[in-house]
Amino acid sequence: MRSLVDLLRALLPAVLLVLLLPASPSAGEDDPVGVWPLRPEPEVVARFDPPTSPYGPGHRGVDLLGRPGQAVRSALAGTVTYAGPLAGRGVVVVSHGDTRTTYEPVTARVSVGDPVAAGAVIGTLQPFASHCAPRTCLHWGWLRGETYLDPLRLVGAGPVRLLPLWRDLPVARSPARRSLPYDDWRPLAAVG
Ligand SMILES: [Zn+2]
DSSP states (O other), X not given: OHHHHHHHHHHHHXXXXXXXXXOOOOTTTTOOOOOOSSSSOOOXXXXXXXXXXXXXXXXXXXXXXXXXXXXXXXXXXXXXXXXXXXXXXXXXXXXXXXXXXXXXXXEEOSXXXXXXXXXXXXXXXXXXXXXXXXXEEEEEEEEETTEEEOGXXXXXXXXXXXXXXXXXXXXXXXXXXXXXXXXXXXXXXXXX
């Protein structure tokens, strides 16, 4: 027993050191720091809800409340790898090394190959094909390969700023999980 106590005493400095050191980077701590695609800082009206299978339901990004014609900005510096119509809405994709951000529905003001700075205007928000119609929203996505990531990580917002998707509906009609308007939304897994 005595030897065990001695052992613990000997180990104590090491244990304290481990406890006091910053934890190894977990998801999010080494994320790039970006900017909101809309200014001023927009309301998040639909959160990230990644699919559990490649073709499963989910929300492959976040919806930011905007207004028709509002300037849409690249969240990070990068290179435009897609700019144009896709399945009835305008889409812009900006690549940033091993990840890329997607913006839709957007009328592009940039062309493929253009370098863009963080915060640079890449287009304007289209008033149709929005995930939050009849309001106007920007669907903002972030991918690494074919894996969807939460773009709010880029602006340090995480889940804290989430607002209820159905908050404008009467409480009695508020569904726990009914068929959401974006369940069939398949943005850009193959683009960029
Ligand atoms: Zn969306």
